[in-house]
Structure formats: structure tokens, C-alpha cells
Amino acid sequence: MGKERGKGASLMEKKDGDAGRKLSRRDFLRVGGGGLAGAALLGAAGCGGSGGSGSGGGPVNITVAFGRETSGTLAQLIKEFNKKNGGKIKVTWRHMPSDTGQYFNQIQTEFQAQKTNIDLIGGDVIWPAQLAANGWILDLSDRFTESEQKKFLPGPIQSMTWQGKIWGVPWFTDAGMLYYRKDLLAKSGYKNPPKTWDELKSMAEKITKEQGIQNGFVFQGDKYEGGVCDAMEYIWTNGGNVLKNYNTNTVVIGQPPAIQGLATERSMVTSGVAPQAVATYQEPQCEPIFLGGKAVFCRNWPYMYSLAKQYKMDPKNVGLAPIPVSGNNETASCLGGWNFYISNLSDKSKQDAAYKFIQFMVSPENEKRFTLKGGYLPTLRSLYEDKELLSKVPTLQNSTAISHTHPRPVSPYYSDMSLKMQEQFNDSLKGTVSPKQAARTLQGQLTQIIKQGKNA
Amino acid sequence: MTTAAKPQRRGVGWLKEEFGNPERRTAYIMVLPVFVIVLAVAFYPVADAIWLSLHGGTPTITGSFVGVQNYVNMFENPDFQSGLVNTIIFTVASVTIELVVGMAIALAINRSFRGRGLVRAAVLIPWAFPTVISATMWRLMFQDQVGVISYVAHALGLVSHPILSDQTLLMIACVIVDAWKTTPFMALLLLAGLQTIPGDVYEAARVDGANAIQRFIRITLPLLKPTMLVALLFRILDAYRVFDLFWVLGGQQLESLSTFVYQSVRVSQLQFPEGNAAAVFIFISALLIALFFIKVLGMQTSTEE
Numbered sequence: 001m002g003k004e005r006g007k008g009a010s011l012m013e014k015k016d017g018d019a020g021r022k023l024s025r026r027d028f029l030r031v032g033g034g035g036l037a038g039a040a041l042l043g044a045a046g047c048g049g050s051g052g053s054g055s056g057g058g059p060v061n062i063t064v065a066f067g068r069e070t071s072g073t074l075a076q077l078i079k080e081f082n083k084k085n086g087g088k089i090k091v092t093w094r095h096m097p098s099d100t101g102q103y104f105n106q107i108q109t110e111f112q113a114q115k116t117n118i119d120l121i122g123g124d125v126i127w128p129a130q131l132a133a134n135g136w137i138l139d140l141s142d143r144f145t146e147s148e149q150k151k152f153l154p155g156p157i158q159s160m161t162w163q164g165k166i167w168g169v170p171w172f173t174d175a176g177m178l179y180y181r182k183d184l185l186a187k188s189g190y191k192n193p194p195k196t197w198d199e200l201k202s203m204a205e206k207i208t209k210e211q212g213i214q215n216g217f218v219f220q221g222d223k224y225e226g227g228v229c230d231a232m233e234y235i236w237t238n239g240g241n242v243l244k245n246y247n248t249n250t251v252v253i254g255q256p257p258a259i260q261g262l263a264t265e266r267s268m269v270t271s272g273v274a275p276q277a278v279a280t281y282q283e284p285q286c287e288p289i290f291l292g293g294k295a296v297f298c299r300n301w302p303y304m305y306s307l308a309k310q311y312k313m314d315p316k317n318v319g320l321a322p323i324p325v326s327g328n329n330e331t332a333s334c335l336g337g338w339n340f341y342i343s344n345l346s347d348k349s350k351q352d353a354a355y356k357f358i359q360f361m362v363s364p365e366n367e368k369r370f371t372l373k374g375g376y377l378p379t380l381r382s383l384y385e386d387k388e389l390l391s392k393v394p395t396l397q398n399s400t401a402i403s404h405t406h407p408r409p410v411s412p413y414y415s416d417m418s419l420k421m422q423e424q425f426n427d428s429l430k431g432t433v434s435p436k437q438a439a440r441t442l443q444g445q446l447t448q449i450i451k452q453g454k455n456a
Numbered sequence: 457m458t459t460a461a462k463p464q465r466r467g468v469g470w471l472k473e474e475f476g477n478p479e480r481r482t483a484y485i486m487v488l489p490v491f492v493i494v495l496a497v498a499f500y501p502v503a504d505a506i507w508l509s510l511h512g513g514t515p516t517i518t519g520s521f522v523g524v525q526n527y528v529n530m531f532e533n534p535d536f537q538s539g540l541v542n543t544i545i546f547t548v549a550s551v552t553i554e555l556v557v558g559m560a561i562a563l564a565i566n567r568s569f570r571g572r573g574l575v576r577a578a579v580l581i582p583w584a585f586p587t588v589i590s591a592t593m594w595r596l597m598f599q600d601q602v603g604v605i606s607y608v609a610h611a612l613g614l615v616s617h618p619i620l621s622d623q624t625l626l627m628i629a630c631v632i633v634d635a636w637k638t639t640p641f642m643a644l645l646l647l648a649g650l651q652t653i654p655g656d657v658y659e660a661a662r663v664d665g666a667n668a669i670q671r672f673i674r675i676t677l678p679l680l681k682p683t684m685l686v687a688l689l690f691r692i693l694d695a696y697r698v699f700d701l702f703w704v705l706g707g708q709q710l711e712s713l714s715t716f717v718y719q720s721v722r723v724s725q726l727q728f729p730e731g732n733a734a735a736v737f738i739f740i741s742a743l744l745i746a747l748f749f750i751k752v753l754g755m756q757t758s759t760e761e
Contacts, residue, residue: 105722112515130725214601223709277600277618280707289601416724426709430621452726 059090060353062346065107066122066338068098071374081360089353091120100124100225111136111345119346120354125159125174125337125407126225126414128167129247133412138342139165143355152379155335155405162247162410167341169358172367172376174336175405176233176323177398179290179298179305183317184211193321197237197264200297200324204273207296216273218286219299221265223426226282228408228418229334230299231425235261236332236406237325242421242446247410249450254443262428262435264326269429279430287311291318299323301336302395306375320398335405337379377402409446413453420445502739509733514725526733533730539716542702545627546712547695550634554691555684557635558642563676565643566650576647583640591704594633595620598705626710630701638694642687649683650676685755693742713738 066074078091094117096103104127110118111134121137131137144166149157156170178200180193188207194200204216220226235241240258244250252258268274283300290298291311298304308315322331340358342351360366367378368386371393383389384399396402409417420442428438475481509526512519530536565576582590597605600618609615619625653676661671699714708715713734720731749755 101723108515222707224707275600275618277621280600280618280620280709285599285601294601413725416726419719419724449726 059085059087060349061090061092062119062350062353062357063092063094063117064120064122064354064357065094065096065118067096067100067103069374073370073373077361077366077370081357084360085356089356091357094118107131111343114345116343116345119343119350120357121341121343122171122338123168123341125156125170125335125339126418128160128339128341129162129410129412130414131341132162132165132167136344137167138344138351140167140169140342140355141165144169151381153381153403153405155403155407156337156339156379158246159335159407159410160339162412168339169362170337170339170379171362172337172370172374173379173402173405174301174303174377175333175398175402176229176299176336177302177333177395177401178321178323179300180319180321181293181296181317182319184213184296185319187211193319194297194324197234197267197324197326201268201271201273204296205271213294213296215275215289215295217268217297217299218274218278218281218289218295219268220282220286221274221279221426221429222282223422224282225418225422227425227429228421229336231262231265231421231429232334232406232408233299233323233332234265237261237323237329238264239326239329242417242442243409243411246407249454251443251446251450253446254439259436259439260326262425262439265425265429266431266435269431279426302377302398303375305395315394320395320401322398322400322404331400331404333401333405335407337377371396411450411453413449416449416453417446420449505732505739506736509729509736512729515721515728519729522729526729527737530730530733530737533716533727535711535719536713536716536730536734539711539713539734542627542711543696543698543713546630546634546698546702547692549631550638550695551688551691553631553635554639554642555688558639558646558687561639561643562646562650566647576644579640579643581640582637585637587637587700588704590637591633591701594629595705595707598629620707621709623710626706630698630705630710633705634695634698634701638691642691645687645690646680646683649680649687652683653679682755685749685753689746689749689755692745696742696745697738 064078069075075093078093082090096106104124107118107121107123111131121131123131128137132139149166152170153173155175156173157166160166160168160170178193184207185191185193185203188203188210190203190207194203200217207213208216220230232242235253235258238257238261240252240255240261242251242253242258244252269276269278283304286298286300287304287307288311289295290300291304291308291313293313305315305318305320308318323333325331340354340361342354342358346354361370362380364380364382367380368383368389370376371378371383371389375393375395377393377396378384378389384396384402390396408414411417424433424438424442424445427433428435433441475484508518510521510523512522512526561579565572565579585593597603598619600606600620603619606615606619609619615622615625617625619629657675657679658671661675666674697714698712699718702710702712702715703718717731717734717738720727720734724731
């Protein structure tokens with residue numbers, strides 16, 4: 001144990017100076033994970049594949065990892081890019097699980113094994129700090145300069161920034177939005193969607209009573225990542241946060257505004273506006289309720305808009321608005337979306353080629369095509385003034401929501417933080433602990449995680 | 457295999473006797489690859505996991521030796537505590553139900569009646585589903601707005617909370633689904649045992665005037681004990697390692713020992729050493745349960761004696 005087997009790993013030894021110990025853990029993961037025979041095969045394949053980079057005049061082969069893309073636009077763009085760079089760069093798409101958690105686990109396992117078979121990652125917005133802290137992704141500060149960054153929406157850029165450096169290029173974005181039924185609101189005499197949470201509650205109460213609708217408001221309250229996103233929106237729109245300035249080591253979740261946020265979320269259930277079972281809802285449970293005509297309001301991501309027809313709901317009756325606020329606070333949407341990260345384990349020539357591919361993908365014309373055909377929200381500011389896009393992609397018109405996105409805590413220990421937040425936010429929503437208690441518990445737990453992380 | 461695994465203490469003469477004989481030598485050589493593979497895939501990872509569980513660190517870097525500190529942290533972790541308690545409650549409740557109901561089913565289908573073959577096959581259907589599939593199916597039925605069970609339970613006034621967000625109700629649901637799924641398996645094992653009991657024993661008892669209950673307690677139970685112990689051990693170890701049922705049906709809201717290990721070693725960045733310790737803990741405690749069955753309850757491990 002501890003002896004080396006391939007190029008990729010010896011490259012890494014120089015980087016972290018802790019190779020001996022690292023290898024033993026890696027060997028353990030291999031043996032424990034896949035059984036010896038399988039692991040040995042994998043190991044051999046990994047070594048074989050890691051060599052040969054652009055030497056000998058052939059094209060630079062780079063592998064981009066990405067999950068599912070149903071519209072076929074990504075495959076088309078890769079084809080075009082390869083054609084344009086004929087003979088110099090060849091991009092191959094490696095299909096990854098569409099579930100973010102599974103995808104991340106796979107990437108993590110491969111990086112832990114120091115495999116160099118992925119050069120470019122199309123990955124979730126919450127990953128950069130975790131990947132960067134382990135030395136797995138490239139610092140893009142000299143390539144992706146500040147003047148370049150200014151072309152993009154501020155939220156995604158903020159989520160890519162950690163320890164003063166930028167680790168990824170935003171590709172497409174996602175923002176939490178308030179869906180409402182235009183027809184139901186009009187019938188009860190409301191012209192505009194609610195601006196505050198209190199307005200939402202009173203409107204929902206009136207409409208459900210007057211028109212016999214089963215639910216006032218549904219959102220994602222389950223114990224999972226989406227539950228964190230929803231709770232964060234309540235916290236932000238009450239003026240609170242989890243970490244000070246999103247990425248510092250100061251935990252502020254225990255302070256009154258954050259507690260107020262969790263209390264607002266809980267009040268949706270106690271007032272009867274949201275069903276009690278909202279604490280078990282994820283996106284798939286919200287869709288049939290709202291689009292099936294059983295709710296007045298729904299918080300969800302932009303994707304749901306395109307499903308209206310599938311549920312026989314007239315898209316004309318579906319309205320989109322920014323997330324409501326408490327008092328005079330600013331609206332805030334949880335930032336989602338996917339970005340490009342370059343592997344730190346790849347050779348320099350591959351990294352350069354990968355960056356070229358990124359530039360191709362985030363060029364205005366290609367982002368526009370991706371939005372038109374795939375329905376993904378672009379990350380370039382300029383596209384939000386594009387008349388064609390605005391008329392063809394209705395979710396884009398909700399630009400207040402999109403320009404007010406906030407990242408979840410940017411931390412190398414986000415996974416641990418998320419586990420704790422999922423638990424406490426869910427308990428607070430269910431009422432098994434008070435919002436105050438949940439926030440206080442989190443204040444301690446998150447502080448502990450940061451402390452532990454510094455020592456690790 | 458057994459001869460290679462258990463060398464007897466007999467000195468050099470024994471070695472000569474064992475390896476001098478060409479036939480035995482061939483046997484050893486043929487067994488050797490299997491022995492090496494078992495050593496590599498079974499013994500080595502376990503030993504390594506135990507060794508690692510005594511170290512700190514993250515998934516990427518093995519830290520320094522910390523003794524049993526990881527185990528102390530693990531036992532102090534509230535998630536582990538609830539996982540342990542939930543696992544024990546689940547195991548005891550589901551295996552008890554499965555034993556009782558499985559026995560009843562086994563006794564019923566042991567009698568001869570028309571269509572017995574069909575009934576025996578039909579009983580096994582729930583067991584044939586992969587757990588994730590049946591867990592997903594049941595989760596839908598427990599759901600609040602579309603679930604049939606939820607609807608009926610609310611209509612009858614049995615529950616006031618949504619089933620899927622209440623820890624107690626979730627646990628009951630998991631026990632019910634596990635019993636539904638694995639009782640047939642238990643029944644099948646017990647049925648096999650019942651069929652090894654010769655009919656003339658019952659005949660003799662009947663002649664002596666023993667009633668059905670006496671026959672069951674004095675004949676069926678004692679003669680069925682070896683089968684029951686095997687079936688119980690199978691089910692207890694299975695239930696003890698429960699993962700998918702809790703994960704899918706419980707929507708990750710219900711912690712078990714195995715889900716704790718998964719969260720720690722796969723999701724968390726910091727809890728890795730504790731997760732490692734928990735994995736070792738599951739292994740050792742499962743081993744102890746098996747040993748208890750074999751040594752204390754006198755379960756037969758081979759048919760030789």
C-alpha cells in the first residue's frame with residue numbers, strides 16, 4: 001500500500017506533498033468500493049487513459065462531464081465546436097447522472113482516486129468551494145478577468161468566488177420564482193401578485209375560501225437540498241443570512257432576521273395557507289398540485305412553466321413574480337444553475353483547450369441558442385435585453401427575480417452545512433422545534449463545522 | 457477450503473504428512489487462489505477499515521492516529537444515536553411480526569388443499585419486488601394529496617399529521633412495508649422446515665391424545681427450532697442493515713445506522729472518520745449477533761455433526 005501506479009497520481013504528489021497518506025486512503029476506497037478485481041481493472045484503465053496529451057501533433061482530446069440535456073442543444077454545440085476546431089481540439093461528452101448528489105459523489109470519488117479522465121466539468125453552482133479546497137479545480141482568475149466577469153449576472157459570479165479567486169464560469173442560471181394563477185387572482189379582484197408574505201397569505205386565504213381551491217400556497221419544504229433553497233429565500237427576504245456576506249467564516253443564522261425568516265416559513269403552515277404536508281414536498285409534488293389547479297400560489301424554478309400544457313393548464317393563466325418579502329426588504333431568489341470548472345489534474349494543453357470550449361459555450365450567440373432551445377436561463381446580462389428571447393421565453397421576463405439571486409453559503413464544507421440546515425429547516429417547518437431553536441442550533445452547528453474544517 | 461483455513465497444531469510431522477502426499481498437495485494448490493481472493497476482498501478491506509477508523513482525516517487525506525476518539529464522537533453524535541435507536545426498534549418490530557405471521561402462513565400452506573401451489577407462488581410476489589420499487593410504490597400510497605392509505609387513515613381519524621413528515625408514523629409505515637415484503641420469505645423458510653418433520657410423529661401424538669396446541673408446542677416448535685434460528689438470523693441481520701427502505705420510503709427523514717454511514721462517508725466532508733467507525737460498528741455488532749445465535753442459541757452451522 002502507498003506505492004504508486006500511474007502518471008496522474010505522481011503529478012498530484014508534487015502538488016500536495018501528502019501523497020503517502022493520501023494514497024493509502026485511495027487504495028482503501030478502491031478496494032472497499034468496488035472489490036479488488038474491479039478496482040484493479042479500473043486502476044489499470046485509469047492509468048492507461050491518463051497519458052498522451054496533445055503530444056505528437058494529434059488533436060487535444062478533452063472530456064467534458066455533464067448530466068442529462070434533453071433538448072439536444074449541448075450535443076449539437078459540441079459537434080459544431082469540434083468542426084470549427086477541426087484537427088486541433090476534440091471535445092467528448094461524458095454522460096453523468098442527472099441527480100446532482102450522485103453526480104457530485106462520482107466526481108468526488110474519481111478526483112479522490114486522482115483520475116485524469118475528466119478535463120472539464122459542467123457542474124452545480126454549490127460545488128466550487130468544495131472542489132477548490134481539495135485542489136481539484138483550476139483557479140481561473142488570470143483567464144476569467146474582472147472585466148469579463150462584469151458581463152455576467154452578479155449572483156452566479158458571487159457563487160463562483162471563494163477566497164478572493166474565481167473558480168468557474170457561469171453557464172446557465174436558475175432562480176426561485178413565485179408562480180400564481182392570474183385567472184383566480186382576477187376573479188377575486190386582485191390585479192397584481194403579492195409583494196409581501198403577508199399579502200400572499202391574505203390573498204391565498206380569500207381566494208381559497210371564495211373559489212374553493214384546496215391549497216393556498218405550495219413550496220419545497222422536504223428535508224433535502226431544495227428545502228434549503230426555499231428556507232434561504234424566507235431568510236433573505238427577512239433581511240437575514242446564514243454566513244455574513246455569503247462566504248465568510250462568520251455565522252449569522254442565529255440572529256433575529258434569520259429567525260424571523262424561519263418563522264415566516266412556519267407561519268405558512270400554521271395559518272393554513274400551505275398544507276401541513278408541505279414539509280414533505282419536493283418539486284415533483286408541487287407540479288401536479290399547482291398545475292393541476294389545486295393551488296393558488298407555488299414557489300418553484302423556471303422549468304415548471306414549460307410543463308403547463310402537459311397538465312392541461314393554460315399558460316396564459318400562469319403568472320410569474322419575484323419572491324415576496326417581509327416589510328421593506330428586497331426580494332431574493334435562491335441561485336441555482338450550472339457552471340464550467342476546469343480540472344486541476346489535467347495537463348496544461350488540455351486546460352487551455354477546455355477554456356476555449358468554455359468561451360465558445362458562453363458566447364452570446366450560443367447562450368442564446370441554449371436558452372431558446374433548452375429553456376435554460378442565460379448568465380450573460382446582455383441577453384436579458386434581447387427582444388427575441390424576451391418574447392419567446394416568458395420566464396426571462398421575470399428579470400427582477402433573476403437579477404436578485406443569492407448563493408447559498410459558499411464554503412468548502414457546504415455538504416456538511418447543508419445536511420444540518422436540511423434537518424433544522426425541516427424540523428422548524430414541521431413545528432417539532434421552534435424557528436428560534438432551529439436557528440440557535442444551526443448557529444452552533446455551523447460554527448462548529450467551520451472550526452472543524454479549519455483544523456481538518 | 458476448511459482444511460486450509462484451519463491449520464491444526466501438530467508440528468513438523470504434520471507438515472510432511474500434508475505436503476508429502478501429492479493428492480493433498482494438489483488440493484492445497486487448487487484451494488490457494490480462492491484463499492488469496494478471500495483474503496484480499498474480505499479480510500483486507502475489513503482490517504483496513506478498522507485501522508482507518510482509528511484515524512482522523514477527510515475523504516482525501518488520512519489524518520493522524522486518534523485511538524477510539526472516532527467511536528466516542530460517533531456515540532455522541534445525535535444522528536448516530538437516533539439511527540441506532542431506529543434500527544433497533546425497526547429490527548425488533550419487523551422481525552417479530554414476520555416470525556408470527558410467517559409461521560401462520562407456513563402452517564396454513566403446509567396443509568394440502570386445492571390450489572396450494574398457486575397460493576404458495578402468490579404469497580411470494582411482494583418479496584420479488586426490489587425494495588426501492590416497493591418503497592417508492594408505498595411512499596406514493598402514504599402521500600397526503602394522492603395517497604390512498606393517507607386518505608383512508610385521515611377519513612377514519614387514525615392520523616392527524618401527514619404520515620410522511622412524522623417520525624413515529626414513518627417508522628410504523630416502514631415496519632408495515634418490511635413485514636409485507638419479507639414475511640413471505642420467512643414463511644417459505646419455515647415451510648421448508650415444516651416439511652422435514654415426519655408425519656408419523658404427529659400421528660403418534662394424535663393417538664396419544666395430544667390436541668392441536670399441544671402438538672404445536674411439543675412437536676412442531678422443537679423440531680422447527682433449527683430452521684427458525686436460521687430464518688431469524690437471516691432476517692435480523694437483513695433488518696439491522698436496512699438502508700433503501702428508510703432512504704426511499706422515509707424520504708431521508710428517518711435515520712438508520714446504514715443511512716448514517718452513507719451520509720457520513722459519501723455526503724459529508726468532515727464526518728468521514730465517524731462514518732468509518734460506524735461502518736465498523738455495524739460489521740462488529742452484526743458479527744456479535746451471528747455469534748450469539750450460533751454459540752448461545754445453539755444454531756447448527758453445518759450438517760456434518
